Amino acid sequence: MQKVKTRVFSVFMALTLVATMLVALPAAAHAATATIDVGTLGGSNANNGVGDAEWYYDGTTKHLNLLEAGGEYTLTGTSTELNVSLSGAGAILTLNNADITASTGASDHAITIGANNTIKLIGANKLTGDNHGISPSPGFSLTITSAVGGSLTVKTTNNYGIVTMGNFTLNITGDADVTFESVNSNGIDHQGAATNQIINVAAGAKLTAKGGYDGMRIFDMGISNVFTLNVDGTAEFEGTGHDGIRNLTTLKITGSGTVIAKGVTCGIYVGDSSLGNLIF
Numbered sequence: 610m611q612k613v614k615t616r617v618f619s620v621f622m623a624l625t626l627v628a629t630m631l632v633a634l635p636a637a638a639h640a641a642t643a644t645i646d647v648g649t650l651g652g653s654n655a656n657n658g659v660g661d662a663e664w665y666y667d668g669t670t671k672h673l674n675l676l677e678a679g680g681e682y683t684l685t686g687t688s689t690e691l692n693v694s695l696s697g698a699g700a701i702l703t704l705n706n707a708d709i710t711a712s713t714g715a716s717d718h719a720i721t722i723g724a725n726n727t728i729k730l731i732g733a734n735k736l737t738g739d740n741h742g743i744s745p746s747p748g749f750s751l752t753i754t755s756a757v758g759g760s761l762t763v764k765t766t767n768n769y770g771i772v773t774m775g776n777f778t779l780n781i782t783g784d785a786d787v788t789f790e791s792v793n794s795n796g797i798d799h800q801g802a803a804t805n806q807i808i809n810v811a812a813g814a815k816l817t818a819k820g821g822y823d824g825m826r827i828f829d830m831g832i833s834n835v836f837t838l839n840v841d842g843t844a845e846f847e848g849t850g851h852d853g854i855r856n857l858t859t860l861k862i863t864g865s866g867t868v869i870a871k872g873v874t875c876g877i878y879v880g881d882s883s884l885g886n887l888i889f
Contacts, residue, residue, distance in 0.1 A: 640681045640701075645673070647709060648686035663697075671712050675700060678724075684709070696723035704734040704761065711738030718744040719763065727752045730759025730785050739766045742789065747775030747801070754814075755785040764790045769798040770818065776805040781814040781842070788817040795855075796846070797825040799836065806836045810866060814842040823848040823855040824870065835859045840866040848872040856880065 641662035650673065655666040662680030666673045671690045675682050678697040687708040695702050702720075711719040719736035720728075722745035730753065736742050742763035745751050753761060763770045770789025773779065777799070781787050789796040796818030799806060806827075810816045818824040824846030827836050836856075838844065841864045846853040853870030854860070854877045862868060870876040 640679050641677050642681045642683075643675075643677075644683040644685065646686040647673070647684055647688035647691055647707060650688060650691060662700075671717075675702065691719075692717045692721070693719065694721045694723065695726050696721075697726075698724040699726070700724065701727045701729060703729040703731060704759075706732035706734060708735045709737070711736070711740065711742075713739045718742065720744070722746060722749060722751050725750045727754065728761070730755040730761050730787075731757055732759060734759065734761045736761070736763045737765070739768070741765060741768045741770075741772045743771040745771075745773055745777060745779075747773075747777060747803075750778035750780065752780040752782060753785050753787050754781075754783040756783050758784050758786075760786040760788075762788045762790070764788075764792070765794070766792045768794055770796045770820075771798070773797075773799045773806070774801045775803040777803075778805070778807045778809070780809045780811070781816045782809075782811040784813045786815045786817075788819070790817075790819045791821060793821045795820040795823045795826045795848075799825075799827045802834050804834060806834070808838050808844075810840045810842040810844050810864070812841040812866065816840075816842070816844045817847075818845070819847045820849070820851075822850045824853045824872070826852075826855045827858050827860060828855075835861050837861045837863060838868070840864040840868050843867045843869075845869040846871070848874075852876070852878040854878065 643661040650666050653668045657664045662677035664675050672692045674694045679699045680697050681701045683703040684707045685705045689710045711717050718741045719738045720743045742765045770791050836858050852872040852875045857880045
């Protein structure tokens, strides 16, 4: 009888110890989050609530700054005058049926990317402006993705749908449908000599670049640099004023997907032997 009591007591103590250890374990870390209806941002300054991912809105300049490293932000609603800066390293921005028109200042872009960031798409999203639509900083990567058939249309009047400089990686993944369009210029514009320039379009994803001049221009890099266009999904480039793709570097096209290039002058323009090269 004493042995039974001892065993029961030992089991009880073991369970108590396990329970105590579980209580003492730290809670799993959760990313700071914030959801912002851009239609509520007006002429007054605003910032995040307690416990939210850090953000600040300047009502005078109409700039929304998303600052939290690893933060997860969601933008919804419609704004006719807003510029978004995503600068927290590893931050994720979800656009949920967002419709944003940027201000018209010389440095006002719809979204400026300042770190390695991800944009997730839910529903149909639009970014519109006179200047660049999306402007990532050199040396970083941007992933645009969706798991629910989300789309993003970036349309500008006089500058580029997206402008990239130096080393940069653009990933279109999941089932995202992404369009960069410029009425009077290039849908995608890449500038500056560098050694690592890549656009990846995953299977199931689609990238469209349409410009009043070139669909995509790869400029001022030199033949010794390689720009890789890796397409396992679908990529379409159309220049309604000039070339589908205007290439002044070594352009390497890889992947098992579909690439369509249409232009008034050329589908794909390759500079002379000192400026351009094309590898399939």
